[in-house]
Amino acid sequence: MNTITLTEINERIIYKILHLHLYFYIDIERGLDMNLKGPMKEFYSELLKHIPENIKEENVTNFLDNVIEKMLNETTPIMVDDLRKSQGEMLEDQRLLRAEFEARLHRRWSKPLALLETLIVISLESSEELYKENISIAKSKSNIKFEVLIKIHARACQISYEILALLRSGFADGAMTRWRTLHELAVLSFFISQNDNDVAQMYLDYEFIERYYEMLEYIKYAPILGYSELPKEDIDELTSKRAELIHKYGNEFEKPYGWTLNVLDKKNRNFKALEENIQLDHLRPYYKLACNYVHLGPKASSFSLGNIEGSKIIIAGASNYGLANPGQNACLSLTQITTCLLTSYPTFEALMTCKIMDKFSSEACELFVEVQKQIELEEDNYIDELEINERFNCHH
Known part of the structure; x- marks a missing residue:
C-alpha cells in the first residue's frame, strides 16, 4: 500500500x-x-x-x-x-444593543402597551375587591364555581404580565404562545360560569387524575434521571384517590376532559368542543396559529409574527413587528376572564368595571393594529425607494 x-x-x-x-x-x-x-x-x-x-x-x-x-x-x-x-465585555455590548432596541420599540408601541398594562391593573384590583367582599359568602354556600373562577383569574393575570413582558422585549411569537394559554383559561371561565357547581367540583377533582398519571411517569423515569423514589404512602394515597373518583364519577372520568362528562358528548370531549359549547370557537384560527409556536410542526420555523410578509429574514431574536395579534388577543381574553369572575357576584361597581375594561380593550386593539400598519407602510415606502434608486443607478 x-x-x-x-x-x-x-x-x-x-x-x-x-x-x-x-x-x-x-x-x-x-x-x-x-x-x-x-x-x-x-x-x-x-x-x-x-x-x-x-x-x-x-x-x-x-x-x-x-x-x-x-x-x-x-x-x-x-x-x-x-x-x-x-x-x-461581550454581554455588556449585547445588553446595550438590547436596551437601545427596547427603547425604540417602546416609543413606537407605548400607547397600546400602556393600555394592556392598565387592563391588567384594573383586572387585579377589581378582582381583589370582589374576593374580599364575597369569599365568606361563597364558602358558606359552598360556591365551588367562585373558587374555580378565582384560581383561573389569578393565573390569567400572571400570564397577562408574561405577555406584556414578551411584547415589551419584541418577542411576538412567545407572546402568542402565552396568549394561547390565556385563551384556554377564557374558554374554561365561560364553561365553568355557564354550568353548575358539580362541573366545577369535577374540574377540581380531575387534578388528582392528572397527578396520578404524572406520578406513573415519575416512577418510570426517576431511576434514569437520578431522582429518589416516591414514598410508598404517597403512591398508595394517590392511587386510592384515583380509585375513589372513578367509583364516584365512573370510568369515563379519568379519560381526557373527563371532568366535562356531564355536559359534553362522550365522542366529543376536547378543547375544540369546549370552545364550540360556549361559542368562542371563532377565535380558533388564532389558537391554531399559536399552536405552531408550541409544538414541533414545520410552520413555526418558516413563519414568524415578527417578520413582515415577503421578508426572507430568519428571525433568531427580537423584532419590533408583529405585536398586534398577541397584544389585542391578550386584551380580549383578559377582559373575558375578568368579566366571568366579576359577574359571579354582580354589583353596580363590578358591572361598571366590565364596561370600562371592554372600552379600554377595544381601544387597545385598534392601537395595536394602527401601529402595525404604520410599520408596514414604512417598510413599503422603504422598498419603493430602494427600487427607484436601483432603476436610477441602472440608467446611469
Whole structure:
C-alpha cells in the first residue's frame, strides 16, 4: 500500500474531518496564515505536531478522528477560560444593543402597551375587591364555581404580565404562545360560569387524575434521571384517590376532559368542543396559529409574527413587528376572564368595571393594529425607494 507525506494528504479528507469537528474549513498547508486567533490557533498548531511525516492514506481519517477527540478534551478548558475572561465585555455590548432596541420599540408601541398594562391593573384590583367582599359568602354556600373562577383569574393575570413582558422585549411569537394559554383559561371561565357547581367540583377533582398519571411517569423515569423514589404512602394515597373518583364519577372520568362528562358528548370531549359549547370557537384560527409556536410542526420555523410578509429574514431574536395579534388577543381574553369572575357576584361597581375594561380593550386593539400598519407602510415606502434608486443607478 502506498504511503504519502504530510504535504501529499488529500485535502478533501482533511476538509471533511475538520469540518465535522470544528464546523469550519481549514487548509492543511496554510492553516497558520488563516487569521486564526487564541485557542483555535493553538489547536491547529498542536494538531500539525501530532500528524506523522509518513502515513497511509486509508488511515488518515481514523488518525485525525482520534487526535482531534483527544485535543478537543485538552483545549476545551482553554477556550472556556478565554470565554470567561471576555464574557463581561461581550454581554455588556449585547445588553446595550438590547436596551437601545427596547427603547425604540417602546416609543413606537407605548400607547397600546400602556393600555394592556392598565387592563391588567384594573383586572387585579377589581378582582381583589370582589374576593374580599364575597369569599365568606361563597364558602358558606359552598360556591365551588367562585373558587374555580378565582384560581383561573389569578393565573390569567400572571400570564397577562408574561405577555406584556414578551411584547415589551419584541418577542411576538412567545407572546402568542402565552396568549394561547390565556385563551384556554377564557374558554374554561365561560364553561365553568355557564354550568353548575358539580362541573366545577369535577374540574377540581380531575387534578388528582392528572397527578396520578404524572406520578406513573415519575416512577418510570426517576431511576434514569437520578431522582429518589416516591414514598410508598404517597403512591398508595394517590392511587386510592384515583380509585375513589372513578367509583364516584365512573370510568369515563379519568379519560381526557373527563371532568366535562356531564355536559359534553362522550365522542366529543376536547378543547375544540369546549370552545364550540360556549361559542368562542371563532377565535380558533388564532389558537391554531399559536399552536405552531408550541409544538414541533414545520410552520413555526418558516413563519414568524415578527417578520413582515415577503421578508426572507430568519428571525433568531427580537423584532419590533408583529405585536398586534398577541397584544389585542391578550386584551380580549383578559377582559373575558375578568368579566366571568366579576359577574359571579354582580354589583353596580363590578358591572361598571366590565364596561370600562371592554372600552379600554377595544381601544387597545385598534392601537395595536394602527401601529402595525404604520410599520408596514414604512417598510413599503422603504422598498419603493430602494427600487427607484436601483432603476436610477441602472440608467446611469
